[in-house]
Amino acid sequence: MMLRTLTLFLSAASLILSGDTVNQLSDGEKLAGWQLLFDGETTTGWEGFNDTPFPSQSWAIENGTIRTLADRRGGDLVSVSQFENFELVFDWRLVSGGNSGVKYLVQKAWAGPGYRPHNSAEAKRLSLLHATGPEYQLLDDDSLNRKREGWEYSSCGSLYLLHKPDPAAKQVHPAGEWNRSRIVVSGAHGEHWLNGKKLLEFEFNSPDMFARIEKTKFRSVPGFGFKGPGYIALTHHNHPVWYRNIKIRPIDGPRVRDFLPGRLFDPNGLIPPPPRPPQPGDPTH
Secondary structure, rough: HHHHHHHHHHHHHHHHOOOOOOOOOOOOHHHOOEEEEOOOOOOEEEEHHEEOOOOOOOOOEEEEEEEEEOOOOOOOOOEEEEEEEOOOOEEEEEOOEEEEEEEEEEOOOOOOOOOOOOOOOOHHHOOOOOOOOEEEEEEEEHHOOOOOOOOHHHOOOEOOOOOOOOOOOOOOOOOOOEEEEEEEEEEEEEEEEOOEEEEEEOOOHHHHHHHHHOOOHHHHHOOEEEEOOOOEEOOOOOEEEEEEEEEEOOOOOOHHHHOOOOOOHHHHHHHOOOOOOOOOOOOOO
16 A cells, blocks of 8 residues: 555656756645755755765766766765655766766765775775765766676666666666656565666665665665665766755654564664575584
8 A cells, every 4th residue: 555655646746846946845845845956056955974074076966966076086975864765856967977866864874885994094084085885876887887786776876786676667867867866665575767767666675676686786884675764875987977956755654663673773883794595515513
């Protein structure tokens, strides 16, 4: 029933958003509870990761968009506010061969899977300016090596490395043109949409999610896969990318305690991962 209600809501939302103006909310959107995360003119609402200032060496406001610059050392952009149950809509544009992503439910205490304690102080500082969280992958799929096993899990619209998009529903506008994406999180349920079509759905806090994580680099991130309130992040991957019309609508949904009785989500992102399931080759005694 919840999924049917959610689908009907999204259909109505598509009608509301299809005729909007850039970086503005219509009266109907305001009544429905939508908020602008980017006003098209200022950096209000955004900062660098781990409470650092807005990284102006790596990001800029340009012609009503927020875009990457060539210098990646400033890291990712992160919303000042946290969100738990929401619908997020954003327009994006890549160049040929481009790569970026929008992460959500980001925890500031999550060091990236590539973090290495033995790295130099500068390398560690830079690595901690890049957010870790579930990621809506943005990619020019023409750059993918389709001979590589599992390439779909890093294709455009995927839940990066964890869920691949439905190819029958996927309609991506070419590099250089605008696309519109939508992320829905309600309780433990999540969805990715692209240009009005649902690409995939998944469940946080589930055995299926944890089994998928175990096969990826995210297995080294304690608590990854648990649902809890977190930040929105725009990823800098050393490629030009432009964003606009970034809007979010908090929605009613079960809190994480409804899924983890007696074990609330740790706001510091330090919940240990779930017990590791037995693996082939493990000792039997």
